[in-house]
Amino acid sequence: MxxxxxxxxxxxxxxxxxxxxxxxxxxxxxxxxxxxxxxxNTISNYFSFDARFFKSFFPLMFKPGYLPGQFIKGKRLLYLHPAQMYLFISVVFFFIFSFSVRQQTDSLNRELKKTLVSDVDVASLDSVEVKERERALKLEDSLTRIEIRKALEDNQWLTNMSDKDSIAILEKIPKNTDVSFGLNERKIDSLIALKASDEEIYKSMGMDDNDGWFTRKMYAQALKFYKARDGGTILQAFYDTVPIALFFLLPLFALIIKLLHLKKGTYTHHLVFSFYFFSYLFTVFSVIFGLNLIWDIPNWLDFLIALSTFIYLMMALKRFYDQGWLLSWFKSSVATFTFMAIVIPTAVFIMGLFAFLFY
Structure with missing residues (x-):
C-alpha cells in the first residue's frame, strides 16, 4: 500500500x-x-427520507398526474421513487390509523360485554345486581337513542327526513334486545356450565360428523367467539390484514387503469401511476384520521374530502394520459365504480372471513 x-x-x-x-x-x-x-442511516436507507421527498410531496398533492409523467420520462433521481413514497406514506397512515383501531376495538368489546349476557350469567346474579343491570341497560338504551336521533337530525340534508320520520324510526328499534346468534343459547350455556367438550357443543349447534374442515373450523370459531365475546380481536385481525391486502389491491387498480388505456403504455406505466395515486390517497386518509382523533369532523366535510379524491383521479388521468376532460371523467368514473363496487367488497369479504377463521 x-x-x-x-x-x-x-x-x-x-x-x-x-x-x-x-x-x-x-x-x-x-x-x-x-x-x-x-x-x-436507518431512516435514510429504509425510507430515503431526503430532499427528494419534499420535492415530490408538493407536486403529488397539488399537481395530479405530474409525478408519474416525470418518472416515465426518465427523471427518476430528481423525485422520490413511487414505491418508496408509497411505503413511507403508508407507514405514516397505519401508525395514525392504529389509534383509531384501538378505540374501535375497545368500544366493540365494551358493547359486546354489555349486550351479550347469557342466561347463565344472569342467573348467577342476585336480585339487587339484576335490578342494577336492568337500570344500566335502560340508561344505555336511552343514551343510544339520543345519539341515533342526533345523527338523524344532523343528516337531514342528506336523508331528507322530517322529525316525525326520525321518531318513527326510533320507535321501531327494539329496546334492550340482546344479540342473538340464531342458536339455542340456553342449551349451549348449559353445556358450557357443565364443562362439556367442544365436540358435544358443536353437535348441539348443528355440526354433523361428516362436515369438512372449513365447516368444522367455522363452528370452532363461532364457539370461541360465543365464549369470549371478544369481537375486538376479530376487528383487530381484520385490520391487520389490510396492509397485506393492499399489495394485491394496488396492482388490481393498475390493471383496471390498464384496461381503460390499452393503447397507452405498458402495465408498468400504469403501476407507476397507481403507486403515486395511492400515495395521495393515504396522505388524505392520514389527515382525516389524524383530525378525527382530536376533533370530530362533520360528515359533510368527510364527504367533500372523499369527493376530492375522485376529482384528483380525474385530473391525474387527464394529465398523465393526455386526454380530454369528458373522457377522463368517464374513465375515472368506471375505474372508481369497478374498484369500489366489485374489488373492495370482494376484498372485504375475504379479509373478514380470514380474520374470523384465524383470529
Missing part, C-alpha cells in the same frame, strides 16, 4: 487518506458510529 493511504472499512480497498469518501464503494471515511448516525 502506498504512503498516505488507508483501507476502507467497508470494501477494504486502499485510497488516499485525504479523501472524505471511498472512491470504490462511496462509504464515508472515518464514519464513527453514534446514535445520530445510527438513526439517520
Amino acid at each position: 502506498k504512503p498516505n493511504q488507508v483501507n476502507c472499512q467497508n470494501c477494504e480497498q486502499p485510497f488516499d487518506a485525504s479523501f472524505q469518501f471511498c472512491p470504490h464503494c462511496g462509504q464515508k471515511a472515518n464514519d464513527k458510529l453514534t446514535i445520530g448516525v445510527l438513526f439517520y
Whole structure:
C-alpha cells in the first residue's frame, strides 16, 4: 500500500487518506458510529427520507398526474421513487390509523360485554345486581337513542327526513334486545356450565360428523367467539390484514387503469401511476384520521374530502394520459365504480372471513 493511504472499512480497498469518501464503494471515511448516525442511516436507507421527498410531496398533492409523467420520462433521481413514497406514506397512515383501531376495538368489546349476557350469567346474579343491570341497560338504551336521533337530525340534508320520520324510526328499534346468534343459547350455556367438550357443543349447534374442515373450523370459531365475546380481536385481525391486502389491491387498480388505456403504455406505466395515486390517497386518509382523533369532523366535510379524491383521479388521468376532460371523467368514473363496487367488497369479504377463521 502506498504512503498516505488507508483501507476502507467497508470494501477494504486502499485510497488516499485525504479523501472524505471511498472512491470504490462511496462509504464515508472515518464514519464513527453514534446514535445520530445510527438513526439517520436507518431512516435514510429504509425510507430515503431526503430532499427528494419534499420535492415530490408538493407536486403529488397539488399537481395530479405530474409525478408519474416525470418518472416515465426518465427523471427518476430528481423525485422520490413511487414505491418508496408509497411505503413511507403508508407507514405514516397505519401508525395514525392504529389509534383509531384501538378505540374501535375497545368500544366493540365494551358493547359486546354489555349486550351479550347469557342466561347463565344472569342467573348467577342476585336480585339487587339484576335490578342494577336492568337500570344500566335502560340508561344505555336511552343514551343510544339520543345519539341515533342526533345523527338523524344532523343528516337531514342528506336523508331528507322530517322529525316525525326520525321518531318513527326510533320507535321501531327494539329496546334492550340482546344479540342473538340464531342458536339455542340456553342449551349451549348449559353445556358450557357443565364443562362439556367442544365436540358435544358443536353437535348441539348443528355440526354433523361428516362436515369438512372449513365447516368444522367455522363452528370452532363461532364457539370461541360465543365464549369470549371478544369481537375486538376479530376487528383487530381484520385490520391487520389490510396492509397485506393492499399489495394485491394496488396492482388490481393498475390493471383496471390498464384496461381503460390499452393503447397507452405498458402495465408498468400504469403501476407507476397507481403507486403515486395511492400515495395521495393515504396522505388524505392520514389527515382525516389524524383530525378525527382530536376533533370530530362533520360528515359533510368527510364527504367533500372523499369527493376530492375522485376529482384528483380525474385530473391525474387527464394529465398523465393526455386526454380530454369528458373522457377522463368517464374513465375515472368506471375505474372508481369497478374498484369500489366489485374489488373492495370482494376484498372485504375475504379479509373478514380470514380474520374470523384465524383470529
